[in-house]
Amino acid sequence: MPGTSYYDVPPSAARLTGSLRDIGYDFQTAVADLVDNSIAAGAHRIGVELVFDPNASYVLIWDDGAGMGPAGLLEALRFGSRRAYATNELGRFGLGLKTGTFSQCRRLTAVSRQARHQARYHVRTLDLDYIERRDSWSVLADEQSDAIEEAVRILQDGPGTVIVWEKLDRVLPDRYAESGWGRRRLNMLAKKTADHLGLVFHRFIAGEREIEPVAISVNGEKLAAWDPFARDEEHTETVPEEIFEVENGDEPSEVVFRGYVLPPRDQFSSQEAFERLSGPLKWNRQQGLYVYRANRLVQYGGWSGLRGIDEHTKLARASIDFDTELDETFQINVAKMSVVLPPTLRNMLERPVHDLCARADSAYRRAASAAEPRRPSAAKASADGVALLEIGVALKAAMYENTDLPGFRKALDTFRRRHPEVSAALGI
Ligand SMILES: Nc1ncnc2c1ncn2[C@@H]1O[C@H](COP(=O)(O)OP(=O)(O)OP(=O)(O)O)[C@@H](O)[C@H]1O
Numbered sequence: 001m002p003g004t005s006y007y008d009v010p011p012s013a014a015r016l017t018g019s020l021r022d023i024g025y026d027f028q029t030a031v032a033d034l035v036d037n038s039i040a041a042g043a044h045r046i047g048v049e050l051v052f053d054p055n056a057s058y059v060l061i062w063d064d065g066a067g068m069g070p071a072g073l074l075e076a077l078r079f080g081s082r083r084a085y086a087t088n089e090l091g092r093f094g095l096g097l098k099t100g101t102f103s104q105c106r107r108l109t110a111v112s113r114q115a116r117h118q119a120r121y122h123v124r125t126l127d128l129d130y131i132e133r134r135d136s137w138s139v140l141a142d143e144q145s146d147a148i149e150e151a152v153r154i155l156q157d158g159p160g161t162v163i164v165w166e167k168l169d170r171v172l173p174d175r176y177a178e179s180g181w182g183r184r185r186l187n188m189l190a191k192k193t194a195d196h197l198g199l200v201f202h203r204f205i206a207g208e209r210e211i212e213p214v215a216i217s218v219n220g221e222k223l224a225a226w227d228p229f230a231r232d233e234e235h236t237e238t239v240p241e242e243i244f245e246v247e248n249g250d251e252p253s254e255v256v257f258r259g260y261v262l263p264p265r266d267q268f269s270s271q272e273a274f275e276r277l278s279g280p281l282k283w284n285r286q287q288g289l290y291v292y293r294a295n296r297l298v299q300y301g302g303w304s305g306l307r308g309i310d311e312h313t314k315l316a317r318a319s320i321d322f323d324t325e326l327d328e329t330f331q332i333n334v335a336k337m338s339v340v341l342p343p344t345l346r347n348m349l350e351r352p353v354h355d356l357c358a359r360a361d362s363a364y365r366r367a368a369s370a371a372e373p374r375r376p377s378a379a380k381a382s383a384d385g386v387a388l389l390e391i392g393v394a395l396k397a398a399m400y401e402n403t404d405l406p407g408f409r410k411a412l413d414t415f416r417r418r419h420p421e422v423s424a425a426l427g428i
């Protein structure tokens with residue numbers, strides 16, 4: 001504007017790159033943010049390799065996506081890449097590649113090939129040591145190392161991108177870089193990464209909802225989709241989906257809720273299947289809401305403050321789906337690891353969540369009472385007990401549907417106070 005006086009104060013590259021290392025990633029969530037990029041680039045095959053090499057260990061994240069030309073590569077390495085996004089593209093901030101990488105290491109090289117018929121590729125590097133020395137946002141060209149050579153080899157067959165992580169200071173601190181401990185640590189991280197990717201990208205791996213399937217491997221092992229809802233188990237109970245409209249500027253946007261009650265242990269197809277469905281956090285903490293942004297899981301475990309974690313409701317899990325146009329409303333964070341449920345949605349979710357938990361609670365109690373050793377004379381009472389529990393659930397569900405929640409809670413409290421034994425028998 002004419003007459004406006006101002007100063008341009010560009011940030012210090014040395015300081016800012018350092019500060020951005022600590023915005024809350026761990027190894028597997030950082031890798032997942034790079035896998036987002038590969039999926040956005042249309043990849044069908046994605047691989048993660050953790051290579052132990054005394055003092056020169058490295059990590060590769062490769063894909064067979066569209067690849068980038070030299071200009072695209074430079075833009076990709078800019079903090080705050082300049083670009084526009086289509087609805088439901090996984091990227092948003094123009095940061096993940098850099099912030100994810102530097103949360104784990106000091107040197108990021110992107111090797112990319114766009115040409116289909118020619119093995120022509122470009123190599124560009126961001127090195128924190130170089131950036132710190134010069135205090136400038138410099139991208140290095142044509143750096144060399146064993147890891148970069150390996151990346152080039154991977155691209156020999158066709159287009160794609162390989163991201164190379166070197167100088168793994170956060171993964172393998174100096175004193176461990178060449179020890180057996182370092183090797184074990186990389187193996188442990190590979191396992192964690194495999195579990196995490198199998199969960200957060202399970203819809204992509206399984207090719208659900210008309211998504212083109214994506215094969216993901218970690219250290220050469222192809223991942224199976226880990227479906228938190230055990231939908232292929234015969235005794236998994238599915239609650240009819242509900243669609244909620246959430247304010248979003250002029251037009252409301254839809255959020256979809258789908259509830260599941262997983263089978264108790266003895267109704268799983270096998271003990272092994274039951275153990276597998278326990279998940280990384282184990283049964284109790286794995287209950288709750290699984291929030292998906294554009295089909296990618298961004299938060300799970302617990303009820304987002306709607307209720308507490310409870311042994312009796314550990315079989316309840318539910319998915320919440322939202323599109324990227326609701327990103328601001330859900331306050332998605334840069335690491336794509338957490339969201340905040342908007343207050344209007346929280347209110348709308350109370351009823352279906354409590355309803356789901358009532359069902360899960362009764363499935364749990366039925367299984368517990370069936371498993372209890374009993375004397376023959378007690379058998380009838382317990383058989384009655386099961387019937388009573390079912391009556392209890394039916395009553396509760398009917399009341400949920402026809403009473404507002406505070407009223408329902410009050411009525412329940414009164415009932416419990418007046419008839420403690422009956423309410424225990426009914427499981428309410
Ligand atoms: N594997 C890849 N294949 C093709 N292009 C890529 C790849 N990785 C990154 N890019 C390009 O680099 C850009 C920057 O990536 P980066 O992850 O830093 O930000 P983003 O994906 O745009 O947003 P977000 O910060 O939400 O991840 C991407 O938008 C994309 O254009």
Ligand SMILES: [Mg+2]
Binds near residue numbers: 034036096
């Ligand atoms: Mg990204």
